[in-house]
Amino acid sequence: NISGALCISKAWPGMARTIYNDHKRFLETYLTPYPGFFFTGDGVYRTSEGYYQLTGRLDDIINISGHRLGTAEVEDVLNHHVAVAESAVIGYPHEIKGEGKMLAFLSLKCLSWGYCTATLTAELQELISKKIAKYAAPEYIQVTRAG
Numbered sequence: 554n555i556s557g558a559l560c561i562s563k564a565w566p567g568m569a570r571t572i573y574n575d576h577k578r579f580l581e582t583y584l585t586p587y588p589g590f591f592f593t594g595d596g597v598y599r600t601s602e603g604y605y606q607l608t609g610r611l612d613d614i615i616n617i618s619g620h621r622l623g624t625a626e627v628e629d630v631l632n633h634h635v636a637v638a639e640s641a642v643i644g645y646p647h648e649i650k651g652e653g654k655m656l657a658f659l660s661l662k663c664l665s666w667g668y669c670t671a672t673l674t675a676e677l678q679e680l681i682s683k684k685i686a687k688y689a690a691p692e693y694i695q696v697t698r699a700g
Contacts, residue, residue: 560590615644
């Protein structure tokens with residue numbers, strides 16, 4: 554039973570090979586932290602039986618109203634709602650605060666597809682306000698539909 558950074562030792566067909574117009578950043582971000590390995594940016598937990606569980610992004614921190622907030626923390630609360638199958642949260646620019654807003658993408662459980670978006674958004678914002686803080690509630694929530 555151990556936790557750490559998820560790194561990959563061999564290349565695979567679909568892996569990134571650079572960042573557009575910034576190859577140095579690609580090298581510093583993915584190849585320098587753990588020489589000889591590709592650093593995915595994710596945390597991982599490996600059980601004594603050899604099973605792996607991703608624990609979330611290690612570098613996904615959003616600065617909201619002066620508070621550092623991990624996206625995995627918000628996603629965890631969103632995923633506890635009865636209608637939500639999975640979620641992803643990102644920060645995006647604010648014209649005055651810099652990075653100061655959050656956007657959440659949700660996939661709903663099949664039985665929840667008829668859920669009213671406005672009601673779901675209000676419930677989720679209230680849930681995050683209670684479990685974390687009011688400033689942590691995503692400003693926008695986008696419901697996606699799995700193919």
